[in-house]
Amino acid sequence: MEERNFxxxxxxxxxxxxxxxxxxxxxxxxxxxxxxxxLFPALPGEYRNLPQKDYGGKLVLPGLSDLHVHAPQxxxxxxxxDLELLDWLNKNAFPEEAKFQDCEYAGLSYGMFxxxxxxxxxxxxxxxxxxxxxxxxxxxxxxxxxxxxxxVGKLNMDRNCPPYLREESAAVSLSSTRExxxxxxxxxxxxxxxxxxxxxxxxxxxxELLRGLAGLQKEYGxxxxxxxxSHLSENRQEIEWVKKLCxxxxxYAGAYSDFGLFGEAGPxxxxxxxxxxxxxxxLIKKRGVFIAxxxxxxxxxxxxxxxxxxxxxxxxxxxxxxxxxxxxxLSVFRAMSDAIQVSKLRQALLAPEEKALGLEEAFYLxxxxxxxxxxxxxxxRSGSFDAGNDFDALVIDDMNPVSGLASPLHLSLRDRLERLxxxxxxxxxxxxxxxxxxxx
Ligand SMILES: [Zn+2]
Numbered sequence: 001m002e003e004r005n006f007x008x009x010x011x012x013x014x015x016x017x018x019x020x021x022x023x024x025x026x027x028x029x030x031x032x033x034x035x036x037x038x039l040f041p042a043l044p045g046e047y048r049n050l051p052q053k054d055y056g057g058k059l060v061l062p063g064l065s066d067l068h069v070h071a072p073q074x075x076x077x078x079x080x081x082d083l084e085l086l087d088w089l090n091k092n093a094f095p096e097e098a099k100f101q102d103c104e105y106a107g108l109s110y111g112m113f114x115x116x117x118x119x120x121x122x123x124x125x126x127x128x129x130x131x132x133x134x135x136x137x138x139x140x141x142x143x144x145x146x147x148x149x150x151x152v153g154k155l156n157m158d159r160n161c162p163p164y165l166r167e168e169s170a171a172v173s174l175s176s177t178r179e180x181x182x183x184x185x186x187x188x189x190x191x192x193x194x195x196x197x198x199x200x201x202x203x204x205x206x207x208e209l210l211r212g213l214a215g216l217q218k219e220y221g222x223x224x225x226x227x228x229x230s231h232l233s234e235n236r237q238e239i240e241w242v243k244k245l246c247x248x249x250x251x252y253a254g255a256y257s258d259f260g261l262f263g264e265a266g267p268x269x270x271x272x273x274x275x276x277x278x279x280x281x282x283l284i285k286k287r288g289v290f291i292a293x294x295x296x297x298x299x300x301x302x303x304x305x306x307x308x309x310x311x312x313x314x315x316x317x318x319x320x321x322x323x324x325x326x327x328x329x330l331s332v333f334r335a336m337s338d339a340i341q342v343s344k345l346r347q348a349l350l351a352p353e354e355k356a357l358g359l360e361e362a363f364y365l366x367x368x369x370x371x372x373x374x375x376x377x378x379x380x381r382s383g384s385f386d387a388g389n390d391f392d393a394l395v396i397d398d399m400n401p402v403s404g405l406a407s408p409l410h411l412s413l414r415d416r417l418e419r420l421x422x423x424x425x426x427x428x429x430x431x432x433x434x435x436x437x438x439x440x
Pocket of ligand 1 (some may be wrong): 068
């Protein structure tokens, strides 16, 4: 195995906190055993003999995390975008996901997704697959080969979905989930790819199935954390539907909690949270549940604008998701600018007291904010170059005339970051490291 000890020099930017960037022109980053030993204005003597990679004049950023993306939907992204969530699922998502019964099709589509993710600014991702075990294992193997760090979920869905994409019963869904968890254990060679339980959302899962999944999370979580992902309060019709399906629960988040799926038995991450009630925000905080904010998807599916400022002020933990194919762009840089832009609209049109996000905050959410989920779920801290973090890094040649980013102006490192975020020009990634290994 490669030793993963080296030094990178370049123009370094990372987040110290949601409001603060640290920038270092022509600085040094040291990687020891796949972890960051810190960033330095000049190389300390003790590291002088390490191999050096000179990225002078290029931007060096921490790897980003995509906290919510549907791999099987990659093929139809940017198609059929004129529907709201529930119709969109029936018309676009379900027929496409059904094709993953066929491993040959799954191999073709997942091959394209994994290659695009490898070339994207994300070093880490939290991914929904489909309900099919063989195709999900295939996706996990391809991601492992690409060197990325990911949680991947085989979906559970046993009601309110078409017969061609529905597990026969709660018992069948639970036993195939067990089989998939065992296969993930035996077939994967590295610790980079791990399973995450993935009930699609409450409307797709019977009470018996949801209770059974809470049992599985507890049982498998005894060895190491088994996280869980799902969707929460994305669309108003969906929320009304959940109220009818779970009349005993006070809120949508409360319904997950009543089934024991809201951080009780392991880390949990919920996408969207566009329409939270006050008591849901309190519950999210109390249980340490992560939020994946997906601004582009929430715009495309006319879902709404999540109150991110309120989440930050309440001290909730959150990061960004592209939510392909509700979102069409696989770039977390684009998710950052979308997050800023929708927050400006929210402040202007809906909630003047909720200050719009700034560049520093959006960059934090896409890097260190999202990276913190991996730490909570036992996969190492990432998203900044603080000493001890996994060494995930991007090198971007933004000043190259062919990059589409070059400018005759004299730009600070913060300026260069701002252009990268707003222009989402991530076709210019020159190198990408995950846990100290170069994957691009
Ligand atoms: Zn989703």
